Structure formats: structure tokens, C-alpha cells
Amino acid sequence: MTLIHIKMANTIQQTESHEHCCGSHSHEGGESTTTWKRYIPAIFSLIILLIGVLLDNISSIGFFSGYPRLIWYIVAYIPVGFPVIKEAYEAIRQNDFFNEFTLMVIATLGAFFIGEYPEGVAVMLFYSVGELFQESAVNKAKSNIKALLDIRPDTASVLRGGNYQIVSPETILIGETIQVKAGEKIPLDGVLLSANSSFNTSALTGESKPKTIREGETVLAGMLNLDKVVEIKVEKKYEDSSLSKILEMVQDATSRKAKTELLIRKFARIYTPIVFFLSLAITVIPYFVVSDYVFDTWLYRALIFLVISCPCALVISIPLGYFGGIGAASRNGILFKGANYMDLMTSVNTVVMDKTGTLTKGVFKVQNIVCPSYNQQEFIQIVAAIEKLSNHPIAKAIVEYSTTIKKANHYKTKDVKEIAGYGLKGYVGDKNVLVGNTKMMRKYGIEYDKNIDSIIESVVVAAIDNKYAGYITIADEIKEDALSSIAEMHKLGIQTIMLSGDKSSITQKVAKELGIGSVHGDLLPQDKVKYVEQLKTDKTNVIAFVGDGINDAPVLALSDVGIAMGGMGSDAAIEIADVVIQTDHPSKIITAIHIAKSTKQIVVQNIILAFTVKLLVLSFGAVGVATMWEAVFADVGVALLAILNAVRILRKKF
Numbered sequence: 311m312t313l314i315h316i317k318m319a320n321t322i323q324q325t326e327s328h329e330h331c332c333g334s335h336s337h338e339g340g341e342s343t344t345t346w347k348r349y350i351p352a353i354f355s356l357i358i359l360l361i362g363v364l365l366d367n368i369s370s371i372g373f374f375s376g377y378p379r380l381i382w383y384i385v386a387y388i389p390v391g392f393p394v395i396k397e398a399y400e401a402i403r404q405n406d407f408f409n410e411f412t413l414m415v416i417a418t419l420g421a422f423f424i425g426e427y428p429e430g431v432a433v434m435l436f437y438s439v440g441e442l443f444q445e446s447a448v449n450k451a452k453s454n455i456k457a458l459l460d461i462r463p464d465t466a467s468v469l470r471g472g473n474y475q476i477v478s479p480e481t482i483l484i485g486e487t488i489q490v491k492a493g494e495k496i497p498l499d500g501v502l503l504s505a506n507s508s509f510n511t512s513a514l515t516g517e518s519k520p521k522t523i524r525e526g527e528t529v530l531a532g533m534l535n536l537d538k539v540v541e542i543k544v545e546k547k548y549e550d551s552s553l554s555k556i557l558e559m560v561q562d563a564t565s566r567k568a569k570t571e572l573l574i575r576k577f578a579r580i581y582t583p584i585v586f587f588l589s590l591a592i593t594v595i596p597y598f599v600v601s602d603y604v605f606d607t608w609l610y611r612a613l614i615f616l617v618i619s620c621p622c623a624l625v626i627s628i629p630l631g632y633f634g635g636i637g638a639a640s641r642n643g644i645l646f647k648g649a650n651y652m653d654l655m656t657s658v659n660t661v662v663m664d665k666t667g668t669l670t671k672g673v674f675k676v677q678n679i680v681c682p683s684y685n686q687q688e689f690i691q692i693v694a695a696i697e698k699l700s701n702h703p704i705a706k707a708i709v710e711y712s713t714t715i716k717k718a719n720h721y722k723t724k725d726v727k728e729i730a731g732y733g734l735k736g737y738v739g740d741k742n743v744l745v746g747n748t749k750m751m752r753k754y755g756i757e758y759d760k761n762i763d764s765i766i767e768s769v770v771v772a773a774i775d776n777k778y779a780g781y782i783t784i785a786d787e788i789k790e791d792a793l794s795s796i797a798e799m800h801k802l803g804i805q806t807i808m809l810s811g812d813k814s815s816i817t818q819k820v821a822k823e824l825g826i827g828s829v830h831g832d833l834l835p836q837d838k839v840k841y842v843e844q845l846k847t848d849k850t851n852v853i854a855f856v857g858d859g860i861n862d863a864p865v866l867a868l869s870d871v872g873i874a875m876g877g878m879g880s881d882a883a884i885e886i887a888d889v890v891i892q893t894d895h896p897s898k899i900i901t902a903i904h905i906a907k908s909t910k911q912i913v914v915q916n917i918i919l920a921f922t923v924k925l926l927v928l929s930f931g932a933v934g935v936a937t938m939w940e941a942v943f944a945d946v947g948v949a950l951l952a953i954l955n956a957v958r959i960l961r962k963k964f
Contacts (some may be wrong), residue, residue, distance in 0.1 A: 314458040342919060351389035352438050359431050360387035366374060366428065369735075383427035390431075390438040410620055417616040422937065423439045424606045429938040433617055436946045441951055466497040480548045488542050496533045499551045500542040501526060510534040521897035585619035611934050618927045627916040627952035635909030635961045642964055643892040651888040654871050655906035657852045661799055661899065662842060662865075665810035665820055666877055667858035670786040674707035677767060681780025687715050687778055693772050695721040695738045696745050698729065704768055704784050719790045729753075733770075751778070766815045785816075788823060795896035796824045802903065808847075809838045809865075811882075830868040856891075856899060873899060901964045908959055916952040923948045 362382050363372040374382070398411035414437055421430030434874040439524055466479045469487040478496040482488065487503065490496055496509075503947035511533050523529055529542055531551040568616055589612040597603050634647035639646050646652045666672045681689040694712035726736030732753060733746015743813060751758045756779040762769055767785040771778070799806050808829040810817045817831030830841065842865050847853050855862070855869035864887045866872030874887030875894045884890055891898045927944035930936035936944075 316659065318325070319553060342917070348442060351393075352435060352442065355386045355390045355431065355438075357437050357883050358955045359428065360384070362386060362431075363428055371506070378883045380422075380427065383422070383431050387418070387422075387434060391415075391434045392908055394434065394437070407703060408586055409577075410582075413586065413616050413620055417613045418615075420609060420613040424609055426610065426938065431939060436942045439946070445951065463495050463787055464658055468490075482544055482548065482816055484544055484547060484772070486544050488544060489539060490535045490542060491539050492537055494535055496529055496531050496535065496542065498542075498544050498546045498548060499528070499530050499546040502529050502540060503543055504540040506537075507537040507540045510536055510599050532654060532883050543881060551684055565585055581623055582619075585616065589613070589615045589619070605886070610938075614936055614938055614941045615928060618924055618936070618944040626949060627920070627956045628913050631909055631916060631959070633912045634912075635905055637908075637957050638962065638964070639902065639905045642898070642901055642905070644898055644905070645890040645892065646851075646902075646906075647682050647888050647890075651907045654852065654954055655854070655889070655903055656803065656910045658903065659853045660807065660851045660853045662803045662807045662845070662853060662855045662869070662898075663826075664838075664855075664857040664862055665808055665812055665817055666786060667894070668856050669792045669824060670820065672786060672858075674703050674784045675787055676707055676711040677780055677785045678783040679780065680782075681772075683777075684774075684779055687717070688719070690739065690782070691715065691719050691721060691744055692743060692779075693770065693782065695723050696726055696734050696736055696743050697946075699723065699726050699772075700734060704770060707784050708770065708782060740908040741774050742776065745770060747771065748798055760846065787818060789894075789896060791895050791897040793824055795900055796826060797899045798897075800825070802900075803912060809833055811835075835862070835864055838862070842868050854899075856896075857892075873902070904964050905959070908964075911953055912959055916955055919952055919955070920948055 317360045327453060328713045343783050362374075362379075365382075366379075368374075394411050394414050398409070398415045399412055401407075409540045414434060418430040418434045421427070421433065423622075436636055464478065465476050466482055467474045467487065468477055468482050469490040472491050481664045482498060488498065488500070497641070502523055502525055504525060506522060508520045508522050509529065511521050511530075528545075569588055591644075592612040593605075593608050596608050597605075600608075601831055629649075632652060635652055636646050636649065639652075646655075663669055676690075679686050679690060684692075688846065690708070691711050693710045697708045698708075724737045726734060728734050729746070732750035733744065735742075735744050735746075737743065744750060744756065748758065748762060748771055749767070751773060754776070756776065758771055758773075759781070761779055762771060767783040769781050769783055771781045773779055790798045796806055806826045807825045808817060808821050808824075810831050812831055814831030821827075821829035824913070830837075833841070842853060842855060845853055848867075852871075853869045854871040854873055855865050856873040856875065857866055858875035862874075866874065872887040872888060873889045873891060875891050889902055891902070924944055927936050927940055930940065
């Protein structure tokens with residue numbers, strides 16, 4: 311098992327054992343503690359309790375009284391009571407006197423003291439059953455995160471000395487070649503050396519649709535190879551892979567608590583000793599004010615009060631609700647780096663977005679070709695021949711488009727030179743070719759169509775043998791779900807703003823197509839920061855910034871919620887962001903908001919449920935109306951209802 315696997319497994323196990331107030335009892339053996347064997351003590355106690363209650367109700371059985379009856383119920387109590395007594399003892403050793411375990415022990419032993427043996431056993435039994443259900447619910451809520459531990463293989467096939475060897479992925483170096491067979495998972499990030507293959511990316515992105523990746527494109531650890539044997543050149547070490555970062559982000563997310571969760575925890579620390587002393591007061595004070603005071607009667611009421619008062623439903627179900635939300639989000643390709651950011655997401659009323667890579671694909675495509683004096687196929691091939699020598703994204707778009715021509719001519723080039731800020735010049739065959747912007751045409755005195763100056767998109771103008779030959783328009787494509795995402799944000803009452811470093815005319819055009827009212831182009835990174843700082847002067851604004859580039863990192867850090875488009879985004883943006891969208895789909899922003907709101911709604915429901923029922927039954931217990939059985943319902947029953955409500959989010963479809 312790898313270091314990160316061990317860290318993650320330990321975190322999950324520790325959280326299950328210690329994170330909540332009722333604290334699942336510590337057990338050894340990790341996953342084995344969730345097997346049916348865990349239920350044996352509770353089943354045994356239940357059988358002994360039921361037989362005892364039956365014997366209590368058969369008056370003809372005379373021997374079932376006195377010490378035999380006490381011993382019988384002690385036997386029923388020990389399997390479920392001893393682990394709780396042990397936990398209470400360990401807590402007291404740590405100077406934690408007022409905790410769930412101590413309250414349960416005092417309440418049940420008090421019941422034995424006044425002769426209410428069945429009720430004493432029942433309280434501890436139902437408490438223990440509640441613990442088992444709680445642990446099961448926690449495991450279910452964490453199942454999406456635990457699944458991440460299994461999506462990266464422990465071995466890899468690496469090419470060394472002319473042969474493939476099976477080794478641990480941690481030992482593979484950057485630049486080495488690995489082989490992945492059909493049906494195997496990719497162990498490390500790299501570049502595909504094979505022609506192409508189909509990959510299942512659902513473990514990383516939540517998308518079930520297979521993705522075809524071609525030679526030279528990036529593949530990530532955790533992807534499942536569906537097609538054929540492929541070779542991959544490793545680009546990142548094991549610990550630096552995208553999957554490792556995802557695991558670390560999810561692991562860290564569990565430690566970042568929401569304000570609601572922190573408030574409830576502080577409340578529980580104050581609340582528990584208060585109810586302990588109130589129960590003591592219920593036992594003692596009536597002695598001075600009630601004429602027919604009976605110690606056992608008032609002690610019984612105090613014990614009921616203790617059982618009811620346990621804050622278990624609150625302190626367990628609230629973190630479990632947030633954890634369920636984080637799990638549901640990760641299943642949908644969204645990583646919240648903490649419950650606190652999930653809380654903030656529910657309050658976002660202003661979404662500021664970058665353009666390229668966020669609302670557009672960040673991939674340039676040829677939109678239009680105009681060449682009055684040339685055959686279009688011939689024209690594009692001449693331009694592409696000279697653009698092959700450039701690494702500019704626009705040049706790559708033209709070259710890619712030229713590969714779609716069936717009858718391609720293979721033009722030879724010579725004496726190609728780049729003129730910075732203008733374009734390229736050289737010979738294609740025996741033709742003198744200029745390819746670049748309109749400034750280049752003016753530099754060389756080429757008369758061109760002046761209508762080109764009014765075109766919003768990026769334009770590549772070409773001259774052949776010192777005569778204007780035509781132009782090609784290049785544009786970035788808008789993402790398929792961008793329009794519907796913006797419309798949905800407006801329905802939710804969220805203000806949308808676009809900030810882009812692209813030229814203002816293009817930014818305005820994209821904003822108009824998407825229905826974004828406020829837009830600013832030609833911005834440097836510091837300009838974006840200044841604009842968001844200005845927005846933050848209005849304290850009513852809760853701002854989410856969405857970006858993907860390293861230039862977006864400063865404003866991602868400045869915003870209330872930084873959202874990085876993680877599929878294509880830079881490492882810096884992903885590192886700084888509070889929420890990572892793994893699929894690069896703007897619609898996932900809406901999904902993140904819905905998941906956050908559903909999570910918050912469940913948390914609020916649990917708080918209201920727990921407080922309402924507990925206050926009601928506490929009142930009844932104080933005046934002697936409620937029995938220990940009602941107290942059990944108010945504690946364990948409400949806790950179970952709250953937990954079932956908390957895990958409901960895992961079944962919801964977003």
C-alpha cells in the first residue's frame with residue numbers, strides 16, 4: 311500500500327472512530343470492523359433482554375427475582391455496556407469528564423441502582439445499535455472517497471533494457487515509457503505515444519462517456535484503458551500525479567469544517583456539562599421544595615433527562631451531512647476543498663468568469679476562408695505550409711484544418727522567417743508568401759480588403775507574390791453548455807461578469823452571445839485583481855471567480871470562492887482554488903451550487919429536528935411525564951433519523 315493510500319485510510323479510520331461526539335467505539339482491524347461480527351454483542355444483549363422482559367411478565371416464575379434477576383440483566387448489559395464504559399474511562403483520563411460516554415454510563419448505571427434493570431440495558435443497547443448505524447452511514451457517505459484509493463494500480467509495466475518490467479509506480483522516472491493493456495488503469499500521468507485509444511475517465515471526472523485520446527495528448531493516472539495496448543511517456547512522478555493531488559484535496563477537505571459544524575461542536579462542549587448539572591439539580595433541589603420527596607423518583611427523572619440531553623444527533627449528523635455533500639460532489643466531478651467552501655457556495659450572488667478555457671474551449675478553429683483569386687483548398691494549403699513552422703495556437707489551427715483536405719499537395723518551404731508582431735514570410739514552392747496580420751500587409755505595402763479591419767475575430771491575411779490573396783478568420787469555440795449555464799445562474803439570481811485578457815471586441819461578442827451583461831476585455835492579471843477588489847467593497851457581494859490559467863491564480867485567491875476548471879487548468883490555479891471542476895464544463899458550477907444548497911438544507915433540517923424533539927421530551931422528562939423509553943427515542947431515535955436524512959444526499963441526482 312502506498313504512502314498516500316495509508317494516509318487516506320488512516321484519516322478515514324480515525325474520523326470514523328473519533329470525529330463525532332458519540333464517537334464510534336475504536337476497533338482494531340480496519341475494514342473488518344464493518345462485518346456482521348460487529349453486531350454479535352448487540353444481538354446477544356437483545357436476546358437476553360427480551361428473555362428477561364418475558365420472565366418479568368410471567369408471575370408464576372418465582373426464582374427470577376433478587377440477585378438472579380440482577381445477574382441476568384448484568385449479563386445482558388456487559389456486551390454493549392463495557393465498550394462504552396471503557397471509552398468513558400479513557401475520556402476521563404484525558405480530563406474530558408462531560409462527554410456522551412460518561413452521560414450514558416451514569417444514566418444506565420443509575421437505572422440499575424434504582425432497580426430499573428431492563429430500561430438500563432435497553433438504553434445502552436439502543437445506544438450501541440445507534441452507533442452501528444452511525445458507523446454504517448459514515449462508511450456509506452465516504453464510499454465515493456474510499457473508492458479513490460482503489461483507482462490507481464500498485465504496479466506498472468515500464469520499458470527498461472529493451473524489455474517491459476513490472477515495478478512499483480513510485481520507482482518510475484519522468485521520461486520513461488510505460489505500457490498499459492486494455493482493461494488496466496493508468497498508474498502515472500503522461501503523454502500517449504500510441505496512435506489513439508478509448509479511456510474511461512469517470513473515476514477522475516464523474517463523466518461516464520468514454521473519451522478518445524490521440525497520440526501526443528495527455529493521459530492521467532486513474533483513467534481506465536478500454537481499447538488496446540498503449541504506450542505512454544511518463545511526465546510526472548507518482549506523488550505529483552493528478553490523482554495524488556485529488557486524493558490529497560479530498561483528504562484535506564474532511565478537516566476543513568463549516569461554520570455551522572464548528573458552532574455545533576462549541577455548543578456541545580458547553581451544552582453537555584450544563585445538562586449534567588441540570589440533571590443533578592433535578593435530583594437534589596426537589597428535596598428542599600417537595601413535601602413527599604422520593605429519591606428514586608427524582609433520580610429516575612434526572613436519568614431520563616440525561617439520556618434525552620445527549621447532543622449526538624447534532625454533532626454526528628451535521629459533519630456527516632457535509633461529508634455526504636463532499637462525496638456527492640466528487641461523484642459528479644466536483645472537488646470541494648472543505649465544508650466551509652460548501653457553505654460559502656450557498657451564498658454566492660456574483661460569479662466572475664474568465665473567458666478562454668472557462669466559457670470557451672481555449673482551442674482555436676478556422677471559421678471562414680476568403681480568397682477571391684485562388685482555389686480555397688490550394689490557398690489554405692499554401693498558408694498552412696508556411697504556418698507549420700510556427701508554434702502559435704492560430705498557426706496550429708490552420709495546419710490542423712489543412713489536414714482535413716483529402717487531396718493534399720505537399721508544398722516545400724524555404725527561407726521562412728518570423729517577423730515578431732507581424733507574422734511569417736518565406737517561399738512556398740516558387741511563390742513568395744507573406745502570412746500575418748494587417749500590420750504586416752501595410753509594412754510591405756500590400757493593398758488588402760479594408761473590410762478586414764472591422765472583423766472582430768482573429769484574422770490571418772496572406773499575400774502571394776506581393777499581391778493580396780485572401781484571409782482566414784480564427785475563433786475560439788464557446789463551450790456547448792456555457793449558454794444554458796449562464797441562463798441558469800440568472801434564474802438563481804446570480805450576477806454574471808466576464809473578465810478576460812483577450813481583446814475587448816472578441817470578449818464583447820462572446821458575452822453578447824451568452825447573455826452576460828457586464829464584460830471587460832484587454833485585462834492583465836493585476837487588472838482582474840483590481841476589479842474584484844472593487845466588487846468586494848460592497849459587503850453584500852459574495853464572489854466566486856472561475857478561471858483556469860496561471861494568470862487567474864491571484865484573483866482565485868482573492869475571491870470568496872475560487873473555482874478552477876481542473877481538466878485543462880494550470881496546476882497553480884488548481885492549487886489555489888477552493889473548488890475544482892474536473893470536467894471543464896461550466897454547467898458543473900450550477901451543479902456545485904445545487905449540491906451545496908442541498909447539503910445546507912439537510913444540515914438545517916437536522917438541527918431543527920434534533921432541537922425540537924429533544925426540547926419537547928426534555929420538558930416531559932423534567933415533570934415526570936416521559937419514561938426512559940421516550941428518552942431512548944429522543945436520543946438514539948432522533949440521531950438515526952438525522953443520520954438517514956444526512957446520507958439522503960448520496961442518493962440524489964444532480
